[in-house]
Amino acid sequence: MAEERTNGHKSGSNLEKVLRAGHFAITGELGPPQSADAEEVIHKARLLKGTAEAFNITDNQTAVVRLSSIGSAVLVIKEGLEPTVQMTCRDRNRLAIQSDLLGAYALGARNLLCLTGDHQSFGNHPTAKNVHDLDSIQMIRMVKNMRDEGIFECGDEIKGKVPRFFIGAAINPFADPFEFRAHRLAKKVEAGVDFVQTQLIYDMGRFRKFMEQVVNMGLHEKVYILAGVGPIKSIGAANYMKNYVPGMIVQDEWIEGLRAAITDIPKEDKDARREALRNQGIKACSEQIKELREIEGVAGVHIMAIEWEEAVRPIVEGAGLLPRPQVE
Amino acid sequence: MIVGERKPLSEIMELLGGAQKVLVAGCGTCVTVCFAGGEKEVGILASELRMKSKLDDHAMDVEEATVQRQCEWEYIDPLRERLDGFDVVLSLACGIGVQAMNERFPGVITLPGINTTSLSLPVEQGVWEERCQACGDCLLGTTFGICPIARCSKQLLNGPCGGSQEGICEVDSDTPCAWQLIWDRAIEFDQVRRLLDIQAPKNWSQSRDGGLRKIVREDLQLESE
Ligand code: SF4
Ligand code: SF4
Numbered sequence: 001m002a003e004e005r006t007n008g009h010k011s012g013s014n015l016e017k018v019l020r021a022g023h024f025a026i027t028g029e030l031g032p033p034q035s036a037d038a039e040e041v042i043h044k045a046r047l048l049k050g051t052a053e054a055f056n057i058t059d060n061q062t063a064v065v066r067l068s069s070i071g072s073a074v075l076v077i078k079e080g081l082e083p084t085v086q087m088t089c090r091d092r093n094r095l096a097i098q099s100d101l102l103g104a105y106a107l108g109a110r111n112l113l114c115l116t117g118d119h120q121s122f123g124n125h126p127t128a129k130n131v132h133d134l135d136s137i138q139m140i141r142m143v144k145n146m147r148d149e150g151i152f153e154c155g156d157e158i159k160g161k162v163p164r165f166f167i168g169a170a171i172n173p174f175a176d177p178f179e180f181r182a183h184r185l186a187k188k189v190e191a192g193v194d195f196v197q198t199q200l201i202y203d204m205g206r207f208r209k210f211m212e213q214v215v216n217m218g219l220h221e222k223v224y225i226l227a228g229v230g231p232i233k234s235i236g237a238a239n240y241m242k243n244y245v246p247g248m249i250v251q252d253e254w255i256e257g258l259r260a261a262i263t264d265i266p267k268e269d270k271d272a273r274r275e276a277l278r279n280q281g282i283k284a285c286s287e288q289i290k291e292l293r294e295i296e297g298v299a300g301v302h303i304m305a306i307e308w309e310e311a312v313r314p315i316v317e318g319a320g321l322l323p324r325p326q327v328e
Numbered sequence: 329m330i331v332g333e334r335k336p337l338s339e340i341m342e343l344l345g346g347a348q349k350v351l352v353a354g355c356g357t358c359v360t361v362c363f364a365g366g367e368k369e370v371g372i373l374a375s376e377l378r379m380k381s382k383l384d385d386h387a388m389d390v391e392e393a394t395v396q397r398q399c400e401w402e403y404i405d406p407l408r409e410r411l412d413g414f415d416v417v418l419s420l421a422c423g424i425g426v427q428a429m430n431e432r433f434p435g436v437i438t439l440p441g442i443n444t445t446s447l448s449l450p451v452e453q454g455v456w457e458e459r460c461q462a463c464g465d466c467l468l469g470t471t472f473g474i475c476p477i478a479r480c481s482k483q484l485l486n487g488p489c490g491g492s493q494e495g496i497c498e499v500d501s502d503t504p505c506a507w508q509l510i511w512d513r514a515i516e517f518d519q520v521r522r523l524l525d526i527q528a529p530k531n532w533s534q535s536r537d538g539g540l541r542k543i544v545r546e547d548l549q550l551e552s553e
Contacts, residue, residue, distance in 0.1 A: 089482075090482070094529065116482055116484065116489045116490075117482075118491075119481055119482065119491075119498065119499045121499055130482070132482050132483045132484070133529070133530075133532065134529050135482070135483075135484045135485055135486050136486075137486040137487075137526060138485070138486065138526075138527075138528065138529045141526065142529075153529065170490065171490070172490030172491075175488065175489075175490045175491060175492050175493060176488070176492050176493055176494055176495065176505070176508060177488065177492070177507075177508055177511045177512075179511075180487055180488060180507075180511050180523075183487070183520070183523070183524055184486075184487045184488070186524065187486055187487065187524065187526055190526060191526055199490055246490075246491035246493055246498035247490045247491045247492065247493055247498065
């Protein structure tokens with residue numbers, strides 16, 4: 001019955017359809033404001049529209065309070081974009097997660113990203129209590145059971161409409177222990193994940209090594225892997241990510257590329273230098289997408305350009321991936 | 329052991345308010361071993377209080393008493409006679425000791441002089457690191473003897489988060505990642521396989537989430553008439 005309604009798909013989301021049809025998929029990201037300003041969400045949605053199959057709506061990203069993922073998702077749907085609701089284990093226990101997901105589904109969300117969540121000590125409420133009732137793998141399994149078995153975590157039957165999400169997760173091929181990373185992906189697959197998005201990739205060598213392991217384990221045939229990319233707009237930003245973002249490796253070639261872009265521009269010409277750096281950031285990102293497309297097992301890319309949404313269109317265009325496919 | 333840390337003098341002074349006669353009560357067990365509330369620390373705090381209160385122009389009468397264990401009736405009962413005339417007791421025992429005093433001697437308020445922080449291991453001289461959160465359903469048997477509840481900042485049960493880097497937890501550059509430690513042990517014993525099964529959501533009802541925890545051992549209870 002349920003299968004019929006979604007035409008053989010698990011969720012019937014646009015992202016699922018595009019991936020299933022075998023297209024190289026693109027997902028994007030939209031960060032809600034630290035206020036109740038719907039206009040800001042709508043503004044970003046308009047900038048992003050048509051550049052990707054679906055857009056992650058972050059959930060109190062970096063543990064900073066923001067307009068909720070589900071609330072923003074509704075605004076985004078109204079603008080004609082498909083959202084991917086993000087849900088962390090940091091802020092909600094199993095009751096809250098399930099009830100919010102029933103709500104999100106009722107409001108039209110079809111993609112979900114299950115996350116552990118950044119630790120609250122990084123955010124603007126470091127004295128908060130965290131939850132971590134479930135971990136992300138347990139959340140994936142719970143949501144899959146809601147969809148495929150029609151049951152809640154406790155085993156009770158969902159009487160009535162069942163939330164049918166296309167289930168996603170994040171993976172970080174650059175964190176340690178490196179050898180555990182592919183196994184952790186395997187666990188997410190076993191738990192029932194449909195697609196995964198990777199951490200930002202600025203170390204292609206290590207990513208290739210990771211993908212080799214993934215392909216050897218046959219995981220790429222069981223889950224859609226979207227490689228995470230993001231344009232870097234300044235040398236300072238690159239250094240910051242390299243030195244301060246946990247679980248991030250930035251190879252020097254990225255920084256060298258940015259340096260080279262401004263060598264011929266005099267220091268005083270700040271605007272020109274800024275422009276050149278931005279163009280280089282966009283170009284490097286497009287080039288990287290082309291390279292990623294050639295790697296076995298990569299089903300698409302996830303473009304993270306939070307607070308630089310304008311960059312997404314030229315990036316996708318530069319990679320030769322516009323317009324986006326329409327799948328019925 | 330139970331580990332604590334002395335509260336700052338300013339906070340203690342505030343807690344004591346206008347008390348005239350204070351008994352500083354230490355404990356000879358855990359907090360003695362972690363140098364937070366044994367006889368020696370009681371002596372130090374008592375003289376600090378005498379000096380500070382004199383400087384503040386309301387000299388307090390401060391006395392000292394340390395018992396072997398503040399968390400057992402039989403050890404605190406002898407304190408009963410000493411409490412006469414005291415406004416407050418300032419306990420340097422853990423939170424259990426403070427409550428034991430309040431329960432046993434309801435006529436006088438016992439205030440906490442230390443912050444009880446954790447169930448910790450003295451990993452080296454002067455360093456105590458948390459090892460257990462008394463979750464009530466010990467899973468050390470599945471994690472090669474390393475506790476992810478106490479030692480992983482996100483209490484993950486299915487492997488490391490994306491922030492583990494070079495063996496260090498993303499939350500604190502001084503803290504080893506619990507899951508790196510677990511992984512290393514699994515490799516050492518050639519049992520990685522055991523980490524690949526999905527661990528189901530934890531039953532937190534055995535932990536504080538289930539409400540007050542209480543053990544009743546009928547076999548040990550004294551026969552009532
Ligand atoms: S699993 Fe629970 S009981 Fe065992 S060491 Fe950890 S917190 Fe303590
Ligand atoms: S880095 Fe390791 S210890 Fe820290 S939260 Fe992540 S998995 Fe847990």
